[in-house]
Amino acid sequence: MFDHEKLARDVTRYLDGLMDPGEVRDFERLIDENPGLKAELVAQKQMKEVADGMSLTKLPDQIWDGYWKGVYRRIERGSGWFFLSAGLIILLAFGAYHLFADFLLNPMEPIIVRLGVAIAILGTIILLVSIGRERYFARCHDRYEREVER
Amino acid sequence: MDTLVMELTEAKVVTPLVDQDAELLAACARGRTRAFHQLVEKYKRRAYYIALGLVGSSEDAWDLSQEAFVRIWKGRKSFDPSRPFWPWFYAILANLCKNCLRDRDVRVRHADGIRRMEEGRQDDVGNPEAVLLETETQQEVWAAIEQLPFKFREIIVLRHFQDMAYEDIARQLGIPEGSVMSRLFYARKKLREFLEHPETRGTCDV
Numbered sequence: 001m002f003d004h005e006k007l008a009r010d011v012t013r014y015l016d017g018l019m020d021p022g023e024v025r026d027f028e029r030l031i032d033e034n035p036g037l038k039a040e041l042v043a044q045k046q047m048k049e050v051a052d053g054m055s056l057t058k059l060p061d062q063i064w065d066g067y068w069k070g071v072y073r074r075i076e077r078g079s080g081w082f083f084l085s086a087g088l089i090i091l092l093a094f095g096a097y098h099l100f101a102d103f104l105l106n107p108m109e110p111i112i113v114r115l116g117v118a119i120a121i122l123g124t125i126i127l128l129v130s131i132g133r134e135r136y137f138a139r140c141h142d143r144y145e146r147e148v149e150r
Numbered sequence: 151m152d153t154l155v156m157e158l159t160e161a162k163v164v165t166p167l168v169d170q171d172a173e174l175l176a177a178c179a180r181g182r183t184r185a186f187h188q189l190v191e192k193y194k195r196r197a198y199y200i201a202l203g204l205v206g207s208s209e210d211a212w213d214l215s216q217e218a219f220v221r222i223w224k225g226r227k228s229f230d231p232s233r234p235f236w237p238w239f240y241a242i243l244a245n246l247c248k249n250c251l252r253d254r255d256v257r258v259r260h261a262d263g264i265r266r267m268e269e270g271r272q273d274d275v276g277n278p279e280a281v282l283l284e285t286e287t288q289q290e291v292w293a294a295i296e297q298l299p300f301k302f303r304e305i306i307v308l309r310h311f312q313d314m315a316y317e318d319i320a321r322q323l324g325i326p327e328g329s330v331m332s333r334l335f336y337a338r339k340k341l342r343e344f345l346e347h348p349e350t351r352g353t354c355d356v
Contacts, residue, residue, distance in 0.1 A: 005332050008336065009335070040339075043338075044335065048338065050287060051310040054291065054292065054311070056202050056311055057208070067212075068194075071216050074217070075220055078224070
Protein backbone atom coordinates (compact mmCIF):
# COMPACT_ATOMS: atom_id res chain seq x y z
CA MET A 1 0.00 0.00 0.00
CA PHE A 2 1.22 3.49 -0.88
CA ASP A 3 1.39 6.29 1.63
CA HIS A 4 -0.22 8.90 -0.64
CA GLU A 5 0.97 11.92 1.33
CA LYS A 6 4.56 10.68 1.24
CA LEU A 7 4.25 9.86 -2.42
CA ALA A 8 2.95 13.37 -3.15
CA ARG A 9 5.88 14.86 -1.27
CA ASP A 10 8.36 12.57 -3.01
CA VAL A 11 7.08 13.45 -6.50
CA THR A 12 7.51 17.14 -5.71
CA ARG A 13 10.96 16.62 -4.20
CA TYR A 14 12.01 14.49 -7.16
CA LEU A 15 10.87 17.08 -9.70
CA ASP A 16 12.67 19.85 -7.83
CA GLY A 17 15.87 17.82 -7.49
CA LEU A 18 15.70 17.81 -3.70
CA MET A 19 16.37 14.08 -3.28
CA ASP A 20 19.79 12.65 -2.56
CA PRO A 21 21.18 10.08 -5.03
CA GLY A 22 20.07 7.10 -2.93
CA GLU A 23 16.51 8.42 -2.70
CA VAL A 24 16.46 9.12 -6.44
CA ARG A 25 17.50 5.53 -7.15
CA ASP A 26 14.78 4.09 -4.89
CA PHE A 27 12.16 6.46 -6.26
CA GLU A 28 13.01 5.71 -9.90
CA ARG A 29 12.79 1.99 -9.17
CA LEU A 30 9.34 2.56 -7.66
CA ILE A 31 8.32 4.57 -10.72
CA ASP A 32 9.49 1.86 -13.11
CA GLU A 33 7.43 -0.72 -11.25
CA ASN A 34 4.25 1.40 -11.29
CA PRO A 35 2.98 2.64 -14.67
CA GLY A 36 0.20 4.67 -13.01
CA LEU A 37 2.71 6.48 -10.87
CA LYS A 38 4.91 7.06 -13.87
CA ALA A 39 2.02 8.67 -15.77
CA GLU A 40 1.30 10.90 -12.76
CA LEU A 41 4.95 11.92 -12.61
CA VAL A 42 4.95 12.86 -16.31
CA ALA A 43 1.76 14.90 -15.85
CA GLN A 44 3.17 16.65 -12.80
CA LYS A 45 6.34 17.48 -14.72
CA GLN A 46 4.27 18.99 -17.52
CA MET A 47 2.24 21.13 -15.13
CA LYS A 48 5.41 22.27 -13.41
CA GLU A 49 7.00 23.31 -16.70
CA VAL A 50 3.93 25.21 -17.88
CA ALA A 51 3.53 27.02 -14.54
CA ASP A 52 7.26 27.81 -14.42
CA GLY A 53 6.97 29.38 -17.84
CA MET A 54 4.33 31.88 -16.73
CA SER A 55 5.02 35.23 -15.16
CA LEU A 56 2.93 38.09 -13.80
CA THR A 57 2.62 41.32 -15.73
CA LYS A 58 5.04 43.86 -14.26
CA LEU A 59 3.88 47.38 -13.58
CA PRO A 60 5.90 50.30 -14.95
CA ASP A 61 8.17 51.98 -12.41
CA GLN A 62 6.41 55.36 -12.37
CA ILE A 63 3.19 53.76 -11.11
CA TRP A 64 4.94 52.68 -7.93
CA ASP A 65 5.67 56.28 -6.97
CA GLY A 66 2.03 56.77 -6.03
CA TYR A 67 1.75 53.65 -3.89
CA TRP A 68 2.76 55.18 -0.56
CA LYS A 69 0.48 58.18 -1.14
CA GLY A 70 -2.44 55.78 -1.56
CA VAL A 71 -1.65 53.99 1.71
CA TYR A 72 -1.14 57.29 3.52
CA ARG A 73 -4.44 58.68 2.23
CA ARG A 74 -6.29 55.64 3.52
CA ILE A 75 -4.74 56.02 6.98
CA GLU A 76 -5.50 59.73 6.97
CA ARG A 77 -9.14 59.14 6.04
CA GLY A 78 -9.41 56.42 8.67
CA SER A 79 -8.27 58.94 11.30
CA GLY A 80 -10.73 61.48 9.89
CA TRP A 81 -13.64 59.09 10.25
CA PHE A 82 -12.53 58.18 13.78
CA PHE A 83 -12.48 61.81 14.95
CA LEU A 84 -15.73 62.60 13.16
CA SER A 85 -17.43 59.61 14.84
CA ALA A 86 -15.98 60.51 18.25
CA GLY A 87 -17.21 64.10 17.91
CA LEU A 88 -20.68 62.98 16.86
CA ILE A 89 -20.88 60.55 19.77
CA ILE A 90 -20.02 63.35 22.22
CA LEU A 91 -22.63 65.65 20.66
CA LEU A 92 -25.28 62.92 20.66
CA ALA A 93 -24.56 62.11 24.31
CA PHE A 94 -24.91 65.79 25.18
CA GLY A 95 -28.15 66.02 23.21
CA ALA A 96 -29.51 62.86 24.84
CA TYR A 97 -28.74 64.21 28.30
CA HIS A 98 -30.59 67.45 27.61
CA LEU A 99 -33.45 65.63 25.94
CA PHE A 100 -33.83 63.50 29.05
CA ALA A 101 -33.30 66.21 31.65
CA ASP A 102 -35.02 69.18 29.97
CA PHE A 103 -37.77 67.50 28.02
CA LEU A 104 -38.68 63.99 29.15
CA LEU A 105 -38.50 64.83 32.85
CA ASN A 106 -40.04 68.27 32.42
CA PRO A 107 -43.58 68.28 33.98
CA MET A 108 -44.44 71.39 31.95
CA GLU A 109 -44.44 69.39 28.69
CA PRO A 110 -47.62 67.43 27.83
CA ILE A 111 -47.32 63.83 28.98
CA ILE A 112 -48.56 62.43 25.66
CA VAL A 113 -45.75 64.19 23.74
CA ARG A 114 -43.13 62.99 26.23
CA LEU A 115 -44.49 59.46 26.04
CA GLY A 116 -44.48 59.52 22.22
CA VAL A 117 -40.87 60.73 22.09
CA ALA A 118 -39.78 58.13 24.69
CA ILE A 119 -41.42 55.30 22.73
CA ALA A 120 -39.87 56.48 19.45
CA ILE A 121 -36.43 56.60 21.10
CA LEU A 122 -36.94 53.11 22.54
CA GLY A 123 -37.89 51.80 19.08
CA THR A 124 -34.77 53.36 17.53
CA ILE A 125 -32.54 51.83 20.21
CA ILE A 126 -34.08 48.36 19.69
CA LEU A 127 -33.57 48.63 15.91
CA LEU A 128 -29.94 49.75 16.26
CA VAL A 129 -29.15 46.99 18.79
CA SER A 130 -30.78 44.40 16.52
CA ILE A 131 -28.79 45.50 13.45
CA GLY A 132 -25.57 45.72 15.46
CA ARG A 133 -26.07 42.24 16.93
CA GLU A 134 -26.83 40.74 13.51
CA ARG A 135 -23.67 42.23 12.04
CA TYR A 136 -21.61 41.11 15.01
CA PHE A 137 -22.79 37.50 14.75
CA ALA A 138 -22.38 37.46 10.97
CA ARG A 139 -18.80 38.58 11.42
CA CYS A 140 -18.03 36.08 14.19
CA HIS A 141 -19.51 33.11 12.38
CA ASP A 142 -18.11 33.84 8.95
CA ARG A 143 -14.70 32.24 8.65
CA TYR A 144 -13.67 34.61 5.87
CA GLU A 145 -14.52 37.73 7.80
CA ARG A 146 -12.40 36.91 10.83
CA GLU A 147 -9.52 39.27 11.20
CA VAL A 148 -6.06 37.78 11.39
CA GLU A 149 -4.42 38.82 14.61
CA ARG A 150 -1.35 37.79 16.46
CA MET B 151 17.11 46.92 -18.06
CA ASP B 152 18.77 47.35 -14.65
CA THR B 153 15.54 48.76 -13.29
CA LEU B 154 13.59 45.77 -14.54
CA VAL B 155 16.06 43.35 -13.00
CA MET B 156 15.88 45.27 -9.74
CA GLU B 157 12.10 45.23 -9.81
CA LEU B 158 11.98 41.50 -10.43
CA THR B 159 14.47 40.90 -7.64
CA GLU B 160 12.46 43.00 -5.23
CA ALA B 161 9.29 41.21 -6.26
CA LYS B 162 10.87 37.88 -5.43
CA VAL B 163 12.67 38.67 -2.17
CA VAL B 164 12.62 35.42 -0.27
CA THR B 165 14.11 35.93 3.16
CA PRO B 166 13.03 39.10 4.92
CA LEU B 167 15.43 40.95 7.15
CA VAL B 168 13.68 40.19 10.41
CA ASP B 169 15.70 42.44 12.71
CA GLN B 170 15.34 45.45 10.47
CA ASP B 171 11.59 44.86 10.21
CA ALA B 172 11.26 44.57 13.98
CA GLU B 173 13.06 47.90 14.39
CA LEU B 174 10.81 49.52 11.82
CA LEU B 175 7.70 48.12 13.45
CA ALA B 176 8.85 49.23 16.88
CA ALA B 177 9.20 52.73 15.42
CA CYS B 178 5.74 52.39 13.83
CA ALA B 179 4.30 51.47 17.23
CA ARG B 180 5.65 54.79 18.49
CA GLY B 181 3.69 56.48 15.70
CA ARG B 182 6.60 57.13 13.30
CA THR B 183 5.09 57.27 9.84
CA ARG B 184 8.54 57.52 8.26
CA ALA B 185 9.38 54.02 9.54
CA PHE B 186 6.07 52.78 8.20
CA HIS B 187 6.82 54.41 4.87
CA GLN B 188 10.10 52.45 4.74
CA LEU B 189 8.27 49.23 5.52
CA VAL B 190 5.74 49.89 2.77
CA GLU B 191 8.49 50.71 0.28
CA LYS B 192 10.27 47.50 1.17
CA TYR B 193 7.31 45.16 0.74
CA LYS B 194 4.91 46.93 -1.64
CA ARG B 195 5.95 45.10 -4.79
CA ARG B 196 5.95 41.70 -3.18
CA ALA B 197 2.54 42.38 -1.63
CA TYR B 198 1.08 43.61 -4.90
CA TYR B 199 2.36 40.73 -7.02
CA ILE B 200 1.16 38.10 -4.56
CA ALA B 201 -2.28 39.73 -4.47
CA LEU B 202 -2.24 39.91 -8.27
CA GLY B 203 -1.57 36.19 -8.52
CA LEU B 204 -4.32 35.46 -6.00
CA VAL B 205 -7.12 37.69 -7.30
CA GLY B 206 -6.06 38.08 -10.94
CA SER B 207 -7.01 41.74 -11.23
CA SER B 208 -4.49 44.55 -11.19
CA GLU B 209 -6.90 47.06 -9.69
CA ASP B 210 -8.02 44.72 -6.89
CA ALA B 211 -4.42 43.68 -6.18
CA TRP B 212 -3.38 47.33 -5.81
CA ASP B 213 -6.32 48.04 -3.55
CA LEU B 214 -5.98 44.93 -1.39
CA SER B 215 -2.24 45.24 -0.89
CA GLN B 216 -2.70 48.85 0.24
CA GLU B 217 -5.50 47.85 2.57
CA ALA B 218 -3.26 45.17 4.11
CA PHE B 219 -0.67 47.85 4.92
CA VAL B 220 -3.37 50.03 6.48
CA ARG B 221 -4.37 47.12 8.73
CA ILE B 222 -0.76 46.65 9.72
CA TRP B 223 -0.64 50.29 10.73
CA LYS B 224 -3.83 49.94 12.75
CA GLY B 225 -2.55 46.79 14.48
CA ARG B 226 1.06 47.94 14.86
CA LYS B 227 0.89 48.00 18.65
CA SER B 228 -0.11 44.34 18.84
CA PHE B 229 2.90 43.19 16.80
CA ASP B 230 5.32 40.87 18.57
CA PRO B 231 8.85 42.01 17.54
CA SER B 232 10.33 38.57 18.26
CA ARG B 233 8.35 37.13 15.36
CA PRO B 234 8.93 37.85 11.68
CA PHE B 235 6.84 40.56 10.06
CA TRP B 236 6.12 38.96 6.70
CA PRO B 237 3.99 35.93 7.79
CA TRP B 238 1.81 38.32 9.81
CA PHE B 239 1.43 40.62 6.86
CA TYR B 240 0.83 37.75 4.48
CA ALA B 241 -1.95 36.29 6.66
CA ILE B 242 -3.78 39.62 6.52
CA LEU B 243 -3.23 39.99 2.78
CA ALA B 244 -4.35 36.43 2.01
CA ASN B 245 -7.47 36.94 4.10
CA LEU B 246 -8.33 40.11 2.22
CA CYS B 247 -7.81 38.34 -1.10
CA LYS B 248 -10.00 35.46 0.03
CA ASN B 249 -12.75 37.91 1.01
CA CYS B 250 -12.42 39.68 -2.32
CA LEU B 251 -12.80 36.44 -4.28
CA ARG B 252 -15.75 35.36 -2.18
CA ASP B 253 -17.47 38.74 -2.57
CA ARG B 254 -16.81 38.69 -6.30
CA ASP B 255 -18.38 35.26 -6.48
CA VAL B 256 -21.38 36.35 -4.41
CA ARG B 257 -21.83 39.47 -6.57
CA VAL B 258 -21.85 37.41 -9.73
CA ARG B 259 -24.36 34.99 -8.23
CA HIS B 260 -26.63 37.78 -7.02
CA ALA B 261 -26.46 39.84 -10.16
CA ASP B 262 -26.79 37.25 -12.80
CA GLY B 263 -27.91 33.99 -11.29
CA ILE B 264 -26.11 30.70 -11.47
CA ARG B 265 -26.46 30.26 -15.22
CA ARG B 266 -25.03 33.67 -16.04
CA MET B 267 -22.24 33.05 -13.55
CA GLU B 268 -21.10 30.05 -15.55
CA GLU B 269 -21.11 32.18 -18.70
CA GLY B 270 -19.25 34.95 -16.87
CA ARG B 271 -16.62 32.52 -15.84
CA GLN B 272 -16.16 31.51 -19.42
CA ASP B 273 -15.84 35.19 -20.38
CA ASP B 274 -13.32 35.88 -17.65
CA VAL B 275 -10.99 33.06 -18.49
CA GLY B 276 -7.50 33.94 -19.56
CA ASN B 277 -7.70 37.43 -18.09
CA PRO B 278 -4.73 39.07 -19.83
CA GLU B 279 -4.40 41.75 -17.19
CA ALA B 280 -2.60 39.70 -14.58
CA VAL B 281 -0.34 37.37 -16.48
CA LEU B 282 1.84 37.56 -19.55
CA LEU B 283 0.03 35.10 -21.76
CA GLU B 284 2.13 34.31 -24.77
CA THR B 285 0.64 31.01 -25.84
CA GLU B 286 -2.78 29.47 -25.96
CA THR B 287 -1.67 26.88 -23.42
CA GLN B 288 -0.69 29.61 -20.99
CA GLN B 289 -4.10 31.23 -21.41
CA GLU B 290 -5.77 27.93 -20.64
CA VAL B 291 -3.50 27.32 -17.67
CA TRP B 292 -4.19 30.78 -16.22
CA ALA B 293 -7.93 30.25 -16.67
CA ALA B 294 -7.60 26.96 -14.80
CA ILE B 295 -5.48 28.53 -12.04
CA GLU B 296 -8.18 31.16 -11.50
CA GLN B 297 -10.68 28.40 -10.82
CA LEU B 298 -8.54 26.52 -8.29
CA PRO B 299 -9.57 26.52 -4.63
CA PHE B 300 -7.78 29.26 -2.72
CA LYS B 301 -5.26 27.05 -0.89
CA PHE B 302 -4.13 25.52 -4.20
CA ARG B 303 -3.99 28.83 -6.05
CA GLU B 304 -1.98 30.26 -3.17
CA ILE B 305 0.61 27.52 -3.31
CA ILE B 306 0.96 27.83 -7.11
CA VAL B 307 1.41 31.61 -6.84
CA LEU B 308 4.01 31.39 -4.09
CA ARG B 309 6.02 28.58 -5.64
CA HIS B 310 5.81 29.39 -9.34
CA PHE B 311 5.14 33.12 -9.57
CA GLN B 312 7.09 34.22 -6.51
CA ASP B 313 9.74 31.52 -6.86
CA MET B 314 9.79 30.96 -3.11
CA ALA B 315 11.64 28.09 -1.43
CA TYR B 316 9.54 25.45 0.34
CA GLU B 317 11.01 26.43 3.67
CA ASP B 318 9.90 30.05 3.19
CA ILE B 319 6.43 29.06 2.00
CA ALA B 320 6.06 26.79 5.05
CA ARG B 321 7.06 29.63 7.38
CA GLN B 322 4.74 32.02 5.61
CA LEU B 323 1.72 29.72 5.72
CA GLY B 324 2.49 28.27 9.13
CA ILE B 325 2.40 24.67 7.90
CA PRO B 326 5.11 21.94 7.74
CA GLU B 327 7.40 21.88 4.71
CA GLY B 328 6.11 18.41 3.77
CA SER B 329 2.57 19.77 3.64
CA VAL B 330 3.70 22.50 1.26
CA MET B 331 5.10 19.83 -1.07
CA SER B 332 2.04 17.62 -0.95
CA ARG B 333 -0.28 20.62 -1.36
CA LEU B 334 1.66 21.63 -4.45
CA PHE B 335 1.30 18.10 -5.79
CA TYR B 336 -2.49 18.18 -5.34
CA ALA B 337 -2.69 21.70 -6.77
CA ARG B 338 -0.93 20.58 -9.96
CA LYS B 339 -3.13 17.51 -10.08
CA LYS B 340 -6.26 19.65 -9.82
CA LEU B 341 -4.85 22.01 -12.41
CA ARG B 342 -4.38 19.16 -14.87
CA GLU B 343 -7.89 17.92 -14.13
CA PHE B 344 -9.28 21.37 -14.94
CA LEU B 345 -7.25 21.54 -18.14
CA GLU B 346 -8.32 18.11 -19.31
CA HIS B 347 -11.94 18.50 -18.21
CA PRO B 348 -12.85 22.21 -18.32
CA GLU B 349 -16.46 21.35 -17.47
CA THR B 350 -15.38 20.49 -13.91
CA ARG B 351 -14.20 24.07 -13.30
CA GLY B 352 -16.21 26.22 -10.98
CA THR B 353 -17.20 23.27 -8.83
CA CYS B 354 -14.73 24.20 -6.08
CA ASP B 355 -15.28 26.65 -3.25
CA VAL B 356 -13.14 29.76 -3.06
